[in-house]
Structure formats: structure tokens, C-alpha cells
Amino acid sequence: AQWQFIETFVRCKGKIKDVETALDISYPTVVARLNEVVRALGYEVSEDVAVAEEKRKDVLQKLARNELSAKDALRLLEEGE
Structure with missing residues (x-):
């Protein structure tokens, strides 16, 4: 699931509104998933x-x-x- 999100995020060039539309999820969900990726990479949110x-x-x-x-x-x- 994270790979799909990352792929979509990159394809949308980091535009959260485009990620919302592509994945049919809300802004807070995009931000939460992005934070999960940041944590998975070993960084703090x-x-x-x-x-x-x-x-x-x-x-x-x-x-x-x-x-x-x-x-x-x-x-x-x-x-x-």
C-alpha cells in the first residue's frame, strides 16, 4: 500500500490535491500516509x-x-x- 501511495505521490509531482483525486482519499488521509512514509524512512514527524x-x-x-x-x-x- 505504501508503494502505491509513493508511486502516486511521485506521479502527481507531490501535489496533494492530485493525490487526493488519484486515490480518492481526503487531504488528512494523504498527509497521514505521507507521514507514515516519512516514519518508515526513519525520520521523525x-x-x-x-x-x-x-x-x-x-x-x-x-x-x-x-x-x-x-x-x-x-x-x-x-x-x-
């Missing part, structure tokens, strides 16, 4: 990014438990960008 990822995961978990509406979850995720 900045603390701000790590905090944002945790917030995103928390929002998605609350949505899955029906503690948030889809509209509220989307708003929170967009604020995290």
Missing part, C-alpha cells in the same frame, strides 16, 4: 503533525461511536487541516 493526526483519529473514533454527527466530524477535520 514534527510534533504539530503528530498532534493533528491524533486529533483526526479521535474525531473518526467519535464518529464511529456515533458521538459526533458526520457534519460535526467533517467540520472538525477541516479545522485540523
